[in-house]
Amino acid sequence: MDRSSKFQFVGARYNFLLRIIDICIIYCALLIIMHGYSITFNKDYLLVLSGVLFFYSYIGESLGLYRSWRLGRFSTMCWLIFFNVTIAFLLMTLVLFLFKYSEVYSRFTMAAWYLLSVFALVSWRYCVREVKRVRRLKGYSVQKIAIVGLTETGKNLYDEIIKHDELGFECVGFFDDREPSRIENLDASLLTGSINDAVELARTGEIQKLYVCLPMLAEKRIAGIILTLGDSTVDVLITPDFLLKNLMHAHIGSVGEVDTISVFESPVHGMKRFYKRSFDLVFSICAIIVISPVLIAVAIAVYMSSPGTILFKQDRYGLDGRKIKVWKFRSMTVTENDETVTQARKGDVRITRVGAFIRKTSLDELPQFFNVLRGEMSVVGPRPHAVSHNEEYRKLVSYYMLRHKVLPGITGWAQVNGWRGETDTLEKMEKRVEFDLAYIRNWSLWWDVRIVFLTFFTGFVGKNVY
Template structure:
């Protein structure tokens, strides 16, 4: 067979047609609304259209709107569409308002354009989904897959395929060479053939994807499967039986001719870093301007409450474990920054009256928006701990230092889930790290926005904050 070899560990092809149709729908929606109100399509509306399309496309790429429909639920896709359109229109409206062009446009037209765009974008996706469902029920556009290895990870994969029929996968069965006595608790009848049978199915094109779910200690067997399929067009996907939940952005790369898989690497790289930094700069600037009266008021209260500096700059670990100076309003009568720092506790005599209030409400953290502007912190990320606490807990909590694979944040996933304040037990710190690492592994810009939103309602206070 002359087809090029192809080895895919993850995959979803860009759907160019979907992008073009979205652009056409948004454009036509505007023309329909303008025609209904007898408005002329002039350069002003053309400028607004280009702006909305730019923001929509930018946001869509950032949040994976155009990933393969096989990789996500339809309800999630619909939510992404609504979010993308809403944010695109809000950003464009904000730009028009800031540059004082908003009076040139009909508010009714913009509102109608937004609603019609949302309705048509979702409706056509719904129609496509139903057509796909019907066709797949008749056996069209169904991707047949085979699973090599009746293992725990293989069985989990099979269960997910059965659960999510919208993926359009049909599993033809498990393939394994082991004797029934070596299959642990699994039913031997699930095996429909040997590994060589699975390889032949893939080489003959009877299955599109071959999932290799063998234990990683069987590396020679895995290598032989990959080699045997080197002259086929089947997608070969390896699902390791270890490390998966601990991978930090498991990206495939190479050093010269040697292939590598990153185990612990920041997910915020390339354009993602640009997206996150853009969000940080815009949001922190807006926040500083918006809360400037609060900043001035708290500064005066701290100055009047007790002798000492208004701001306290504490050594913390930032990105990649580098030391940074984190700004806070001083809330104690002392400013501890030594090798041994005692966490604030209930009734702590070091905390001033004003300090107790600003700590409970997280007002003491507001100067950290300047840290964000300087690039030492992000709006959202794992909360930075004192250096002394880092040195203590990195020896006690597994994967503790992986939280430094991204910039520390003013707020974070752990904080909005209640894990903020004093960590007087190891369990509390372990729980905080669990949420921090979940955030890092699954980071998206949308998740940052969600955390900021949740922070407004439940991230400023906590039962363990003193």
């Protein structure tokens, strides 16, 4: 077994142990509460325990709770645990309510079990974190690293290492072949030596990791470093510069024996696609049931406001740039779906009185929950634009069409950050695309839930919505 495979094996065993400990904690929390209030553990509580553990495990996998957190934020992990336990208990409560079985259980017992579970799950992780942190401060499990390239990327990496001492990294210095006079905007005194000096430290085993922070344009120099260190045991990591960070979702793969790096690839694949689709189906079905009176009321208002259809189905680009029909309540006296579509502007005479209200409050977008059920859209994703606007802006905005590597959404990261409505300047569209691509690069089910939550406070209205 090579070194990489060994670490993957150890990591898998460690993550499996984390799952077992979490299950034991939730189980023991229930037993403690039941014992404290003299409640007998029976098949009813076994049923609710099994349900909570199922939901907790399912959601935990979706949120990446059991990934490596050595380089992650502990506060983020705590929020994920809180969210995970909360949703698991809420879903189990909903199931019990729907099947009229909730009266069997003590509400106080369930509430106490929930609180104790959250406290215990966070507490044991905090203890483990502090033990690791103390050990690393004392010099145990500390990894010495070198940074090749006194660049902005390298300096950012160094700052993160200094900021997070719990990582257990000790930087021995920066190594670069450039003269100090050629280094701009950075402190040249940080230089420790040349790149050959860093390579020698790696070959003699004085460092465990070597981070290459050179520009991707220095391909030959990077290839030389990798080739030279081929006979050492040091971990060599290439830190992406601005160019690589603007690629979609880069990760290593292979075709047979040939290694590949994905450049423009959707982050939603495999089980992640299943998780996102599950969320879309459950949320959209619940939303349609809840808002059905609103849908009926708006439909009547649109019908009474002006002649024309109630629904407007406009051609837009969906996943992979395929055309879909996006449903909206008609808000104008016209239903433009031609090669040229004029965006709505302030005081637009085409907008009806009812249309002005439902556009301002985003009520015209509600029929798109049916697009979600049909699998043409997602609850969260980049907003779909009219085909004519796509053809216009794909020529003007870099990486514009990468928005279509995921399903378009009813709401999105750009919308909750204020970039919705009319895009009367190129800058507005560039900012919208910037936020859309940030969402795609960093997608997680937790981020979808966060965006849905923020939509209730910021996403329904906007200063550029007419």
